[in-house]
Amino acid sequence: MSEQGTVTPARRRGLADEVADRVREAIFSGVYAPGAQLREVELSGALDVSRGPVREALLRLEREGLVRSAWHRGATVTTLTSTDIAELDSLRGTLEHLAVRQVIAHASDEDIAAIDKAADRMERAVDGHEMVRCDIAFHDAVYAAARHRRLQEAWQAIRSQVHLFLLTRIGADSADYLDHIPDEHRSLVVALRARDAATALDLFATHRRHAFDVLTGSDDSDSVEEPGPQDTPSS
Amino acid sequence: MSEQGTVTPARRRGLADEVADRVREAIFSGVYAPGAQLREVELSGALDVSRGPVREALLRLEREGLVRSAWHRGATVTTLTSTDIAELDSLRGTLEHLAVRQVIAHASDEDIAAIDKAADRMERAVDGHEMVRCDIAFHDAVYAAARHRRLQEAWQAIRSQVHLFLLTRIGADSADYLDHIPDEHRSLVVALRARDAATALDLFATHRRHAFDVLTGSDDSDSVEEPGPQDTPSS
DNA sequence: GATTGTAGTGATGTTAACATTACGACATGG
DNA sequence: CCATGTCGTAATGTTAACATCACTACAATC
Numbered sequence: 001m002s003e004q005g006t007v008t009p010a011r012r013r014g015l016a017d018e019v020a021d022r023v024r025e026a027i028f029s030g031v032y033a034p035g036a037q038l039r040e041v042e043l044s045g046a047l048d049v050s051r052g053p054v055r056e057a058l059l060r061l062e063r064e065g066l067v068r069s070a071w072h073r074g075a076t077v078t079t080l081t082s083t084d085i086a087e088l089d090s091l092r093g094t095l096e097h098l099a100v101r102q103v104i105a106h107a108s109d110e111d112i113a114a115i116d117k118a119a120d121r122m123e124r125a126v127d128g129h130e131m132v133r134c135d136i137a138f139h140d141a142v143y144a145a146a147r148h149r150r151l152q153e154a155w156q157a158i159r160s161q162v163h164l165f166l167l168t169r170i171g172a173d174s175a176d177y178l179d180h181i182p183d184e185h186r187s188l189v190v191a192l193r194a195r196d197a198a199t200a201l202d203l204f205a206t207h208r209r210h211a212f213d214v215l216t217g218s219d220d221s222d223s224v225e226e227p228g229p230q231d232t233p234s235s
Numbered sequence: 236m237s238e239q240g241t242v243t244p245a246r247r248r249g250l251a252d253e254v255a256d257r258v259r260e261a262i263f264s265g266v267y268a269p270g271a272q273l274r275e276v277e278l279s280g281a282l283d284v285s286r287g288p289v290r291e292a293l294l295r296l297e298r299e300g301l302v303r304s305a306w307h308r309g310a311t312v313t314t315l316t317s318t319d320i321a322e323l324d325s326l327r328g329t330l331e332h333l334a335v336r337q338v339i340a341h342a343s344d345e346d347i348a349a350i351d352k353a354a355d356r357m358e359r360a361v362d363g364h365e366m367v368r369c370d371i372a373f374h375d376a377v378y379a380a381a382r383h384r385r386l387q388e389a390w391q392a393i394r395s396q397v398h399l400f401l402l403t404r405i406g407a408d409s410a411d412y413l414d415h416i417p418d419e420h421r422s423l424v425v426a427l428r429a430r431d432a433a434t435a436l437d438l439f440a441t442h443r444r445h446a447f448d449v450l451t452g453s454d455d456s457d458s459v460e461e462p463g464p465q466d467t468p469s470s
Numbered sequence: 471g472a473t474t475g476t477a478g479t480g481a482t483g484t485t486a487a488c489a490t491t492a493c494g495a496c497a498t499g500g
Numbered sequence: 501c502c503a504t505g506t507c508g509t510a511a512t513g514t515t516a517a518c519a520t521c522a523c524t525a526c527a528a529t530c
């Protein structure tokens with residue numbers, strides 16, 4: 001975030017980006033529940049813009065997997081089934097595997113410091129929603145440190161869905177989440193800083209497994225070896 | 236392609252999809268070289284549609300990584316640098332790794348038969364461009380057999396770029412490409428059908444390495460062990 | 471003479487009106 | 501009473517005109 005010496009390219013964003021951000025935040029805030037319809041006229045009226053930018057924003061949210069749309073049937077907020085969550089888990093596992101290797105191989109010390117800062121912010125989180133935001137921000141930092149544009153884009157394609165997934169998690173057990181998660185990320189940073197690939201990969205895997213288990217019901221958070229999330233029950 | 240018993244949902248596509256297909260094909264045909272500008276008015280005039288669908292199509296192509304666009308600066312055809320190719324190789328390696336495991340675990344016999352058919356079509360390819368199309372189609376079939384929506388989407392996000400990459404390859408050595416590649420895919424199908432994970436993963440890795448080596452210059456196509464493409468020289 | 475200010479131009483961004491489509495309600499016929 | 505056909509409505513798809521922006525060339529100033 002706060003780089004020193006280098007100036008940000010100072011890009012100017014269009015209305016579509018703004019609209020996409022607002023709608024995304026509205027979804028995460030619960031204004032639009034999963035399965036709800038996102039009508040173009042309604043959004044354009046509420047945000048006081050024309051339907052063009054709204055259309056473009058919806059297309060962008062579709063790219064993020066936050067929204068599904070069909071021909072002449074409009075856009076609806078994505079509803080995550082159990083197979084969806086399994087897909088997210090396995091794909092995220094594969095992407096993170098590459099990301100961690102990249103970080104250990106090529107990341108600068110500043111990059112890892114940025115990850116550390118993201119982990120710091122988690123401890124100041126009071127609210128469940130805020131904790132989720134910090135969690136996502138942490139992984140954002142990891143992918144940023146990987147210095148791999150396409151990998152980062154692949155992460156952004158599921159990022160919002162993971163956000164949605166974590167949001168349902170805090171409904172299940174917010175107390176446990178708020179307590180244990182910060183420490184978990186701390187150890188991730190330690191492994192990353194030590195450039196210990198094996199340990200880091202292992203920790204990231206168990207980290208994902210914790211989140212995954214809460215929603216699937218199996219509550220034995222220990223007794224985890226190294227099977228990874230590499231499998232998806234087919235439809 | 237030709238499923239029996241099940242009927243296709245009979246979707247109706249919009250103009251934007253049509254435009255995206257045309258422009259994509261035009262890029263692959265060399266009408267628009269890498270780095271060329273894609274002007275909205277020019278395209279809308281040539282295809283006899285308004286700028287709306289063109290805009291939407293360009294957004295779609297940007298999602299596929301075939302096009303890059305900046306604010307008020309329009310869209311240009313992506314130019315692949317060496318680091319881009321390295322990124323594509325590593326990300327594709329990771330995705331294919333998951334795909335192969337998924338196929339071996341969950342694919343039906345019909346799915347593998349479809350992959351087999353795709354491999355068949357390669358032997359009838361006479362032209363370099365056609366061979367590339369078959370090559371891509373083969374991998375499409377593999378990802379389809381994986382039965383993993385988000386994995387398939389992640390592949391589609393780099394699919395066109397890989398296509399572009401393979402296109403530059405046939406410029407380097409079309410003869411060798413046309414001869415050896417079909418056999419290579421044959422053995423991939425055999426390993427998949429036998430559900431032999433280790434062999435399949437190995438073969439897919441060397442398959443990627445062949446394509447990668449031709450463009451990077453190192454011409455020792457043998458002496459390949461199992462280092463995988465798991466690394467990217469950072470920028 | 472190099473730098474800075476300033477229009478011109480050609481593109482993209484945005485808007486509002488028009489066309490087309492899908493879905494549901496209702497009526498009609500078997 | 502169920503099935504089929506028709507119509508209305510409310511949304512999306514498409515279009516063309518308008519507004520804004522970035523780049524270039526040129527001129528004025530120091």
